[in-house]
Amino acid sequence: MTQGEYSLVGDVGGTNARFALVERGSVELCAIETLACDDYANLDDALSCYLDKCGVDRVREACLAVASPVRGTRVQMTNNLWRFDIEEIRTQFGWQTFKVINDFMAMALGVLHVxxxxxxxxxxxxxxxxxxxxxxxxxxxxxxxxxxxxxxxxxxxxxxxxxxxxxxxxxxxxxxxxxxxxxxxxxxxxxxxxxxxxxxxxxxxxxxxxxxxxxxxxxxxxxxxxxxxxxxxxxxxxxxxxxxxxxxxxxxxxxxxxxxxxxxxxxxxxxxxxxxxxxxxxxxxxxxxxxxxxxxxxxxxxxxxxxxxxxxxxxxxxxxx
Structure with missing residues (x-):
C-alpha cells in the first residue's frame, strides 16, 4: 500500500481488537484484521503487529473505539488489562491526529452506514x-x-x-x-x-x-x-x-x-x-x-x-x- 494515503481505524473490546485502513474521507474498510487482546501486552503491541501485517509503517491519522469511558488522555480498558495514554500513542506512531471514542458511540455512528x-x-x-x-x-x-x-x-x-x-x-x-x-x-x-x-x-x-x-x-x-x-x-x-x-x-x-x-x-x-x-x-x-x-x-x-x-x-x- 502507498504510504501516507490511509488512515487507521480500530474497534477495541474486552476480548478482540479489530483494525482496518480507510482512505481519507471514506468509510470503506480495507485490510480488516481481528486480533485477540490476550495475545498482546498492550495496545501499542497490537497496533505494531497490525501495521506490520498490512505492510504499512505509517498512517497520517487514526481513530479507535474503545470499550471504556474516555476522559482526558489516560485510558484504562474496562474488560481487559490494557491501558494507554492517547498523546503518547499518537507521538509513538507519528500520527497527526488520534481520536479515541467510546465503543458504543462508534457503534451508533456505524449504524448510519449499515x-x-x-x-x-x-x-x-x-x-x-x-x-x-x-x-x-x-x-x-x-x-x-x-x-x-x-x-x-x-x-x-x-x-x-x-x-x-x-x-x-x-x-x-x-x-x-x-x-x-x-x-x-x-x-x-x-x-x-x-x-x-x-x-x-x-x-x-x-x-x-x-x-x-x-x-x-x-x-x-x-x-x-x-x-x-x-x-x-x-x-x-x-x-x-x-x-x-x-x-x-x-x-x-x-x-x-x-x-x-x-x-x-x-x-x-x-x-x-x-x-x-x-x-x-x-x-x-x-x-x-x-x-x-x-x-x-x-x-x-x-x-x-x-x-x-x-x-x-x-x-x-x-x-x-
Missing amino acids: PEGKLVHVCGGPGDRRRPRLVMGPGTGLGASALVPVRSGWTALTTEGGHVDFAPRDDTEMAILRILQARFGRVSVERILCGQGLLNLYQAHAAIQKVSAPLDAPEKITAAALERNDPLACQTLQHFCELLGRTAGDAVLTLGSSGGVYLCGGILPRITDFFLASRFRRGFEDKGRMRPILEFTPVHLVAEPYTGLLGAAEALGNPEI
Whole structure:
C-alpha cells in the first residue's frame, strides 16, 4: 500500500481488537484484521503487529473505539488489562491526529452506514425516523449509545447505560439479585447481560433450583440452549433475552428513542434464530401504559460484524467529535 494515503481505524473490546485502513474521507474498510487482546501486552503491541501485517509503517491519522469511558488522555480498558495514554500513542506512531471514542458511540455512528440487508427486523412498527435511535448490545460487556438528530444530520451520545441497576420484578429475580449482591455488592444489568453475565445468570438459576451447573463458559451455555438438550441452559438464555428486552425498553422510554432500536454486540448474531423466537419482545413491550410507544418502535438486530469500525471511520472525518 502507498504510504501516507490511509488512515487507521480500530474497534477495541474486552476480548478482540479489530483494525482496518480507510482512505481519507471514506468509510470503506480495507485490510480488516481481528486480533485477540490476550495475545498482546498492550495496545501499542497490537497496533505494531497490525501495521506490520498490512505492510504499512505509517498512517497520517487514526481513530479507535474503545470499550471504556474516555476522559482526558489516560485510558484504562474496562474488560481487559490494557491501558494507554492517547498523546503518547499518537507521538509513538507519528500520527497527526488520534481520536479515541467510546465503543458504543462508534457503534451508533456505524449504524448510519449499515446496509438494510444487514438489519434483521425483530419487532415493532414503523417508528418515527425523526426521533432518536437507541443502539445497545451485549458482548464482553453491555454497551449503550443513541443517535440524536441535529441540524447537520446525527450525533451520537457517549453513555454507560449498561451499568444502570438491575431491577428485579419477581421472587426469582429477587433471589438472583441477592446471589449476585453477595458476589459483587452493587448489581448492574451488565452483571447479567454480557458474556460473563450469562454465566452469572446460569449459576444463579442453578443455585435457586438447587441443581448442578456444569457449564463453565457462556459459549457452552448458548450451545446447549441452541441444541435444546439442557433445560437449565434454555431457561437461562430465555431469561437473558427477556431481560435484554426489558432493559432496551426502559432505555427507549428514557431517551425517547422511538426512531428505532439497533441491537449490536458479539452474542446476538450467534443466536439469531433463538433470539427471534425468544421472550425479548415480551420484555421490550411490557411497559404498562407506555406499551403503545414500544409497539410503535422498530427493533433491528445488526448483522454487520464491523459496525464499530464503520463508526470509527465516520468519527475520524467528523470535526464535532
